[in-house]
Amino acid sequence: MKSALKSVMTAILMAVCFAFALSGTPSQAQTTVTPMVVYHFDDAKSQGLKGLRSIRNQLDTVPATKLAIVAHADGVDMFMEGATDAASKIAYAPLIADLKSRGVDIYVCELTLMGRDLSPDQFILEADFTRSGVVKLTELQQVGGYAYIKP
Numbered sequence: 001m002k003s004a005l006k007s008v009m010t011a012i013l014m015a016v017c018f019a020f021a022l023s024g025t026p027s028q029a030q031t032t033v034t035p036m037v038v039y040h041f042d043d044a045k046s047q048g049l050k051g052l053r054s055i056r057n058q059l060d061t062v063p064a065t066k067l068a069i070v071a072h073a074d075g076v077d078m079f080m081e082g083a084t085d086a087a088s089k090i091a092y093a094p095l096i097a098d099l100k101s102r103g104v105d106i107y108v109c110e111l112t113l114m115g116r117d118l119s120p121d122q123f124i125l126e127a128d129f130t131r132s133g134v135v136k137l138t139e140l141q142q143v144g145g146y147a148y149i150k151p
Contacts, residue, residue: 072133
């Protein structure tokens with residue numbers, strides 16, 4: 001009787017320890033974090049096509065990624081009506097429209113527009129505007145927790 005009671009107690013203790021060990025292991029759903037990334041464009045000629053492709057690849061690989069694009073200086077050129085990649089002549093607008101339809105936020109620097117005497121009317125409809133591209137980058141990284149990529 002004593003050994004049977006000892007076996008039952010051992011089995012109960014093992015079951016409790018096993019249950020406790022499992023409860024201490026977070027499930028995949030509990031540990032999943034939505035990736036957030038801001039892409040910084042300041043030169044459409046060297047960054048445009050490769051940067052847009054990187055964003056598309058990131059969304060294809062991890063569709064839940066929250067993505068933002070911030071453009072200033074010469075990076076705003078790719079968001080202008082009729083803009084194309086200089087080497088390949090591929091139009092930027094359809095690529096950008098696809099990314100916007102997939103939830104990518106797009107911010108174009110108004111200070112750049114003022115400095116270059118450009119008007120928001122010269123830009124594709126998918127472009128949203130922010131007072132300062134550099135300030136928007138800072139906000140997204142420090143306040144929003146976005147990772148930073150400069151293609």
